[in-house]
Amino acid sequence: MEGTATEKDFVKEITSAFSSSKLNVAPEKRQQALQYFQQFGLPDKKNEEYRFTPIATALEKKFTWPVKTVDSPINSIQSFLIDGLDAYVIVLINGKFSPEHSNIHQPETGLTIKTLSDAWQSEKQTIEKHWDKYINIENDAYASLNSACWQEGVFVRVEENKKIEKPIFILHVHDASVSQVVAHTKALVIAEAGSELSLIEKSGSIGKENIFHTFGEEIVVGSNASLNYIKIQQDEGNLYQVATSAIYQADSSQLNTFTLTLNGKMIRNNFNIAIDGENCESHFYGLYLLSGDTLADNHTVVDHRKPRSFSNELYKGVMDNNSKAIFNGKIYVRPQAQKTNAFQSNRNILLTDTATVNTKPQLEIWADDVKCSHGCTTGQLDEEALFYLRSRGIPEATAKAMLLYAFAAETLAPIKNESLKKYLDALISDRLHKDF
Amino acid sequence: MGKDTQILEEFTSKEYEHGWTVNLEADEAPKGLSEEIIRFISAKKQEPEWMLEWRLKAYRQWQKMTEPKWPNVTYPPINYQDIIYYSAPKQKAKPKNLNEVDPELIKTFEKLGISLTEQKRLTGVAVDAVIDSVSVATTFKEKLKELGIIFCSFSEAVREHPELVKKYLGSVVPANDNYFAALNSAVFSDGSFCYIPPGVRCPMELSTYFRINAANTGQFERTLIIADEGAYVSYLEGCTAPMRDENQLHAAVVELFAMKSAEIKYSTVQNWYPGDKDGKGGIYNFVTKRGLCAGDHAKISWTQVETGSAITWKYPSCILKGDYSQGEFYSVAVTNHFQQADTGTKMIHIGKNTRSRIVSKGISAGKSQNSYRGQVKVMKRATNARNFSQCDSLLMGDQCGAHTFPYIDVENNTAKVEHEATTSKIGEDQIFYCLQRGIDEEAAVALIVNGYAKEVLNQLPMEFAVEAQKLLALTLEGSVG
Numbered sequence: 028m029e030g031t032a033t034e035k036d037f038v039k040e041i042t043s044a045f046s047s048s049k050l051n052v053a054p055e056k057r058q059q060a061l062q063y064f065q066q067f068g069l070p071d072k073k074n075e076e077y078r079f080t081p082i083a084t085a086l087e088k089k090f091t092w093p094v095k096t097v098d099s100p101i102n103s104i105q106s107f108l109i110d111g112l113d114a115y116v117i118v119l120i121n122g123k124f125s126p127e128h129s130n131i132h133q134p135e136t137g138l139t140i141k142t143l144s145d146a147w148q149s150e151k152q153t154i155e156k157h158w159d160k161y162i163n164i165e166n167d168a169y170a171s172l173n174s175a176c177w178q179e180g181v182f183v184r185v186e187e188n189k190k191i192e193k194p195i196f197i198l199h200v201h202d203a204s205v206s207q208v209v210a211h212t213k214a215l216v217i218a219e220a221g222s223e224l225s226l227i228e229k230s231g232s233i234g235k236e237n238i239f240h241t242f243g244e245e246i247v248v249g250s251n252a253s254l255n256y257i258k259i260q261q262d263e264g265n266l267y268q269v270a271t272s273a274i275y276q277a278d279s280s281q282l283n284t285f286t287l288t289l290n291g292k293m294i295r296n297n298f299n300i301a302i303d304g305e306n307c308e309s310h311f312y313g314l315y316l317l318s319g320d321t322l323a324d325n326h327t328v329v330d331h332r333k334p335r336s337f338s339n340e341l342y343k344g345v346m347d348n349n350s351k352a353i354f355n356g357k358i359y360v361r362p363q364a365q366k367t368n369a370f371q372s373n374r375n376i377l378l379t380d381t382a383t384v385n386t387k388p389q390l391e392i393w394a395d396d397v398k399c400s401h402g403c404t405t406g407q408l409d410e411e412a413l414f415y416l417r418s419r420g421i422p423e424a425t426a427k428a429m430l431l432y433a434f435a436a437e438t439l440a441p442i443k444n445e446s447l448k449k450y451l452d453a454l455i456s457d458r459l460h461k462d463f
Numbered sequence: 464m465g466k467d468t469q470i471l472e473e474f475t476s477k478e479y480e481h482g483w484t485v486n487l488e489a490d491e492a493p494k495g496l497s498e499e500i501i502r503f504i505s506a507k508k509q510e511p512e513w514m515l516e517w518r519l520k521a522y523r524q525w526q527k528m529t530e531p532k533w534p535n536v537t538y539p540p541i542n543y544q545d546i547i548y549y550s551a552p553k554q555k556a557k558p559k560n561l562n563e564v565d566p567e568l569i570k571t572f573e574k575l576g577i578s579l580t581e582q583k584r585l586t587g588v589a590v591d592a593v594i595d596s597v598s599v600a601t602t603f604k605e606k607l608k609e610l611g612i613i614f615c616s617f618s619e620a621v622r623e624h625p626e627l628v629k630k631y632l633g634s635v636v637p638a639n640d641n642y643f644a645a646l647n648s649a650v651f652s653d654g655s656f657c658y659i660p661p662g663v664r665c666p667m668e669l670s671t672y673f674r675i676n677a678a679n680t681g682q683f684e685r686t687l688i689i690a691d692e693g694a695y696v697s698y699l700e701g702c703t704a705p706m707r708d709e710n711q712l713h714a715a716v717v718e719l720f721a722m723k724s725a726e727i728k729y730s731t732v733q734n735w736y737p738g739d740k741d742g743k744g745g746i747y748n749f750v751t752k753r754g755l756c757a758g759d760h761a762k763i764s765w766t767q768v769e770t771g772s773a774i775t776w777k778y779p780s781c782i783l784k785g786d787y788s789q790g791e792f793y794s795v796a797v798t799n800h801f802q803q804a805d806t807g808t809k810m811i812h813i814g815k816n817t818r819s820r821i822v823s824k825g826i827s828a829g830k831s832q833n834s835y836r837g838q839v840k841v842m843k844r845a846t847n848a849r850n851f852s853q854c855d856s857l858l859m860g861d862q863c864g865a866h867t868f869p870y871i872d873v874e875n876n877t878a879k880v881e882h883e884a885t886t887s888k889i890g891e892d893q894i895f896y897c898l899q900r901g902i903d904e905e906a907a908v909a910l911i912v913n914g915y916a917k918e919v920l921n922q923l924p925m926e927f928a929v930e931a932q933k934l935l936a937l938t939l940e941g942s943v944g
Contacts, residue, residue: 075533362861377876380843384873391866392886395858399886403871406879 038068040092042176050178052144053158060164060174067168079353079385080295080324082169085267089237094209099202104128107198107231111446114196114227115140121202122178122210122240128198137189137222143180143213150182157215161245161273161301169269170297173211173243180213185222187249194225194255194444199242203264204234213243220249220277225444227257232264237292242270250304253281257447260323261454262291271297278304278333283441287451288315288323289458298327302364305333312438313342316458317350317382324353329371331364340371343438345431345459346382354386356401362393371401376408376434408434428461435459492549498522501649504549508618508652511625521638521648528642534805535834535866536774538710538747546681546712548650603667611660614669617685620656627658631689635718635755635782643714643776644751647683651716654684659694659725668924670699681712688718690725692758697728699927710738710773714749723758723785728766730923732931735771740829742801745773752779756788756814764791765808766922768931770938773802778836780809783817783845790819793919795931797938798831798863807837807854807868812845812878821852824916826935827863834866841878848878856886857915909936 042061050057069083070076077083099120108116117140118128124142131140139150146154164171181197201208218224226246232238248254254274262268268291276282288294300309315323329338344352358369375384388401408430416426435455442448455461492503501522505515530541607614613624620628638648655671671686690696700717713735719727729752738745748771754763765779781790792808810819819839827833835854856865867884889911897907913920913932920928920935 365861375873377873377878380874380876382876384871386871387869388882388884389866389868390856390884390886391864392856392858393862393864395861395863395888397858397886397888400884401867402881402883403869404879404881405871405873406881407876 037087037092038065041086041172043093050176052147056158057175060159060171063164063171064168064175067171070168076167076326076355079351080293080322082267082269082293082295085293086239089267090207090209090239094207100205101200101202101233104198104200107200107229109196109227109229109447109450112194112196112444112450114194116196116198117181118198118200119179119181119210119212120200121208122212124179135191135193137186138191139182139184140195141182143177143182143215146182146215150184153184153217154182154215157217157245157247159245161247161275161299162243162271163273163299167271167297169241169295170243170271173213173241173269173271176211177213177243178211180215183214183216183224183226185218185224187219188221189219190223191225194227194447197226197228199228199230199240201230201232201238201240201262201264201266202234203232203236203238205236207236208238208240210238210240212240214245216244216246218246218248218252218254221251222249223253225255225257227259227447229259230262230266230268232262232266234264236265238262238264238266238268240266240268242268244270244272246272246274248274248276248280248282250278250280252277254283255441255443256282256284257442258284258286258296259451259454260286260288260291260294266291267293269295269297271299273299274301276300276302276304276307276309279306280304281307282309284311285438285441286313286325287454288313288317288325289454291321291323293322293324295324296326298325300327300329300338301332302330302336302338303332305335307336309336309338310441311338311340311342312441314435314438314455315342315344315352316435316455317344317352318347318458320349322351322353326355328357328359329369330359330361331367331369332361334364335366336364337368338370341438342373343435344375344384345378345435346375346384347378349379349381351382352384354384355389357389357391358399358401360392360394360397360399365394365396367394367397367399369397369399373401373403374434375405376431377405424460428459431459432456432461491547494547495544496546496548496650500548504650504652507549508621510618510621513629514621517632517638518649521645522650524639525642525645525649528639528645530642534776534836535832535868536776536803536805538774538803541712541747543646548681548683549652607665610663610666612663612665613656613658615656617651617654617656617687620687624656624658627689628656628687631687631718631720633718635720635753636716636751641751643749644716647685647714647716647751651683651685654715655686657688657696657698659690659696661692661694663694665694665696668697668699670701672701681714683713684715686715686717687720688727688729689720690722690727692722693724694722695726697924698730699924700729700731701734710745710747712747712749713772715751717750717752717779719754719763721754721756721758721761721763724760725758726762726764727754728764729754729779730766730927732768732923732927732934733771733775734934737771737802738773738800740800742773742830745802746771748772748775748777750777752777753782754780754790755782756785756790758788759785759814760787761785762789762791764793764922766793766919767795767806768919768923768934769794769796769804769806770934772804775802775804775806777806778808780811781819782811782813783819784813786814787816788814789817792819792821792823793922794823795826795916795919795935796823796833796835797826797935798828798833799938800829800831802829802831804832805834805836807835809838810840810850812839812841812848812850815844815846816848817845818849820850821854822918823852823854824919825854825856825865826859826912826915827856827865828859830862832864832866834868835884836868838870838872839880839882840870841873841875841880843874845875846877848875848880850878850880852882854884855915856884857912858886858888912936
């Protein structure tokens with residue numbers, strides 16, 4: 028990590044509001060992360076990883092530092108929930124746990140859901156074993172900032188061989204109706220050997236003021252365990268977000284992920300998968316449907332460290348208005364990871380000539396007996412398909428919407444939960460003006 | 464599998480063929496780099512004042528620049544003061560024809576397989592031969608002159624066609640473009656210059672052969688090719704160097720300038736000394752190559768076969784400025800032992816309806832690292848731009864690496880950009896199939912690799928394609944995954 032966008036004191040200002048006097052959980056760990064953060068400073072445009080995503084500039088220009096924490100007057104979160112979804116809900120409003128909106132009091136046996144500050148008291152040993160181990164705090168400025176300044180978080184543990192039917196729903200709400208919001212939250216999810224879990228994570232906001240949110244999440248998928256992970260980013264406000272998810276996969280584990288990015292000002296997703304087991308199977312899907320002047324940046328790293336695993340990645344995007352999409356997908360195949368099959372595809376459609384896309388698929392392979400490929404396309408709708416539909420009396424706008432919907436909906440394939448699927452489908456249809 | 468690996472090893476451990484040196488008496492500058500050295504070089508070449516100024520300006524800019532660190536290669540820091548920046552084989556007077564050229568020199572080229580006299584007679588390829596730093600012989604000059612084509616050494620061009628050199632030098636690769644280009648601009652000693660007048664189709668392949676002979680020298684040549692309206696030229700470049708334990712620096716600049724409806728085809732077979740099998744010695748090949756399609760319907764095509772060099776850092780690029788202009792890049796890069804290659808291309812679409820095509824085939828064996836790094840950029844006004852890129856990697860052995868870093872930046876919604884990449888190895892089944900039919904392992908590997916690289920080799924002019932195929936087989940003797 029090179030390049031500091033800003034002066035040392037700005038780095039200090041950002042962290043000062045979260046001084047350890049207020050945040051007394053895990054002070055040593057925070058201190059360590061803080062050191063890393065101070066070392067890097069904020070990444071500027073010269074930094075290869077943040078070349079197109081000038082969050083640092085926005086932090087300097089659009090926010091006032093040091094921040095004051097403001098209580099949110101919000102009293103209903105109904106609009107952020109998913110209709111018909113029966114789930115354990117845990118709500119964080121402006122970085123603080125909201126017990127009255129959450130529903131985690133009596134989880135079934137074999138399942139633990141707690142706030143991270145509680146868990147640091149009761150499950151200290153387990154937490155210490157995993158804390159900051161998978162997330163790249165020594166390599167990423169925002170991950171280290173998050174680990175230094177986190178206010179609250181979620182701890183989830185599923186015991187061995189326990190299959191949890193009800194999904195866990197982590198909801199981040201940002202209330203920027205009164206003043207700017209700066210929030211840092213964290214999560215640690217452990218799915219022990221042979222267990223099954225579905226995790227849904229959503230962020231939404233109200234208000235017009237600026238929001239800066241970092242989310243640092245570490246997920247361990249034990250051997251033979253299976254995890255579904257769905258992320259929905261639907262903040263309609265002026266959100267600047269860096270969400271880092273580090274997922275660790277042990278032998279024969281299964282992972283399905285889906286990330287949907289719809290709104291926000293500048294969204295950066297770091298998605299780091301360490302496939303550190305044999306015979307793992309992983310599918311990563313992503314969809315970004317952008318409009319206005321949203322910038323969405325998906326950085327994924329799939330790191331094959333052991334032999335005989337399979338990974339497949341498909342990210343698709345439709346960019347309207349002045350929106351901007353960035354995709355960087357890294358696949359590493361380490362020397363030991365023979366017989367790996369790794370595939371990646373990134374497909375983009377630009378709807379206007381003011382929308383842009385910067386994509387960089389990156390394959391790095393050190394093992395010879397592997398099958399790897401990546402593909403990436405940028406283009407527009409197929410003229411012939413459009414003609415086919417129009418020649419059958421379908422108006423142009425409808426025909427376009429149909430084709431765009433078909434393009435986007437492919438990424439929904441891995442979602443099993445019916446009410447969730449319906450909800451996502453509605454979001455996509457709405458965005459692409461599919462009204463038939 | 465075990466046997467495959469064995470053949471692989473035998474094949475891959477083959478020694479470098481062009482590793483001999485010749486005792487040529489050389490005229491050398493003292494080691495090191497300073498304004499005096501630049502003045503020395505300029506004076507040696509009897510250059511006009513403006514040329515010296517241009518060099519000094521580049522040198523001053525170079526001093527302010529830092530060496531790029533982003534390529535995926537590692538090497539110990541280069542001491543720029545420990546290099547001889549000028550070395551020329553001693554010759555009494557400028558030869559008028561080949562009979563007057565030092566017989567020792569002619570022998571050198573015969574050893575290289577480019578007999579200057581024979582080639583003149585048989586194949587009809589015009590050759591400009593560059594040893595160490597200076598051009599020693601240019602063939603076919605008179606015949607080309609009849610058509611108005613200028614093909615000569617760079618120093619001659621500076622003396623005899625200063626208006627052309629002044630106008631186009633640095634127009635595609637500015638002196639301060641990057642660290643190595645700036646260094647080259649300051650100290651370049653010779654190279655080839657070529658101008659094709661409007662509407663002329665160059666009747667023969669033009670060719671430059673580069674050879675580093677003296678020890679401790681760096682080679683810094685500069686090639687400038689200008690194709691005027693509607694002109695066509697096909698240009699070949701080949702290079703070799705002796706085996707030496709120390710690393711030698713080669714920082715060249717190639718500029719192509721294609722005007723309206725002109726076409727330039729530039730082919731390279733790069734076979735600099737790659738170092739021995741323990742990674743000792745070898746050439747650092749840090750080259751800036753760029754072509755500008757300045758006019759509408761212009762076309763520039765790069766073809767490269769990269770088998771040599773300890774480290775390759777090279778991105779032949781096309782700036783597609785004219786409407787309907789086209790850029791092509793075909794590359795086979797082979798790395799073996801401890802070689803490192805970071806190579807690829809840039810296609811910058813500026814004009815409307817511009818097209819580009821990239822086919823890159825990387826082959827890594829031994830303990831080498833092979834990277835493809837490329838950029839496709841479609842600017843806002845490049846309506847209907849079209850690009851297709853394919854970059855495949857072939858891995859032989861479990862200690863080498865293949866990396867791809869494609870950058871795709873699109874700012875126009877009518878653009879169609881496609882990129883695909885695969886990684887594979889030579890399968891046991893493929894080898895078995897060949898064995899069954901009486902083709903031995905070594906021939907089978909050569910066959911498969913040549914098949915894999917065929918799309919690129921097909922782009923080479925015939926004489927070169929044969930050489931390139933042999934070279935591929937040699938570099939990789941015995942490689943099966």
